[in-house]
Amino acid sequence: MIFCSFVTMSNILRQHIEKIVPLTDEEFGIVLSHFKTRKLKKHQFLVQEGDTAHAHFDNFVISGLLKVYHTSDDGQEHILQFAPQDWWVADYQACSVSGPAVVNISCLEASELLSISFENRERLCDQFHKLEHFFRKKLNGGFLAQQRRILSMLNKNAKERYEQFLSLYPGLSQRLSKTLIASYLGVSRETLSRLSG
């Protein structure tokens, strides 16, 4: 695993934002100053259920892969989201309620992030209309993805959902164990195994 330099990470973030809103050098400098870099190893936690500090609230993934999940009383993991490079990942629940985290976020691969606290993100949105626009557009994309997922859970059986997952995220499926995909799709790993053949 090769790590990026700070300059490289900054450039990746800038390009990502500028797909939606253009920024001057000065503006981007200010934006960037609100972020911190983080490097996490495989299996390390970004957020654990019950955490009360939101210093690393919203996270842009430069490299690596994370999972957002909830553990039910019987110990089963239910995956809400995978977050590969170029995605944002957060405990979105904690943001509005600003109580303790209700989900876990951990690394499936060693990962590099640019993290921003909840307060800093809101400050940026206040200060730069452009950034409020950027975050709204991003959120809109996430909303649509979730809506599609809900529809596929209402609509499709396990096999169809699996095929849809493979075609939606072809690169991702190779980096995930079938067990992980199963707990994203909402089926047992045994059932998924019987489907693939």
Place this chain on the structure above:
Amino acid sequence: MIFCSFVTMSNILRQHIEKIVPLTDEEFGIVLSHFKTRKLKKHQFLVQEGDTAHAHFDNFVISGLLKVYHTSDDGQEHILQFAPQDWWVADYQACSVSGPAVVNISCLEASELLSISFENRERLCDQFHKLEHFFRKKLNGGFLAQQRRILSMLNKNAKERYEQFLSLYPGLSQRLSKTLIASYLGVSRETLSRLSG
């Protein structure tokens, strides 16, 4: 069914927005000028799958009740959202892709709406930072609700999902047939019937 006057409808919208961002009279006047009122009867469609016009893209429900749903090939309805008074309802998919509508939206009760076109909404967001903020916050709430719903589909069995629905939306459940609730929860109406007893 008693209809509201235009002034009453305006006030409801203003109060709704001002829960998040304060507005001057002048600002609200401009905002309001981007909306149109609509009255729809029970069973009438706001959006039908395949519609290409987005003149009534985003809709604030003053009174009544609507459902957003998708019909699968075998004719089954799958409900993505119910929209009672004080909620927003849109074919969110159509907004980003701006292609034809992929869902149906129809009235379960006679309804009064304040509708805004996609273009007008984006114009408002451009013109007033406050409104971009407002819509981001609203979207965030919707995102969280969807995330909770996904989790409950991964997490809970039919009975638990039903009980959660009843406790989350106590007022709504009385206005909905069990068939409708079933197709929101993703179970057959027969199964839901067996659970309630």
Place this chain on the structure above:
DNA sequence: CGCGCGATTGAGTAATTTCAAATCTAGTGG
């Protein structure tokens, strides 16, 4: 080789669906 981990397979069980029939309920007209 032998260990560990993920994936697969088998068998029995539980939950849900499907299709059909019966019941209930609200509204209508005689």
Place this chain on the structure above:
DNA sequence: CCACTAGATTTGAAATTACTCAATCGCGCG
């Protein structure tokens, strides 16, 4: 007031789907 109808709900029974638990397989690695 009563009969009648349409729609929604409930119930029954068989079929399907997915789950659980246990055993086995396959593979990379020390």
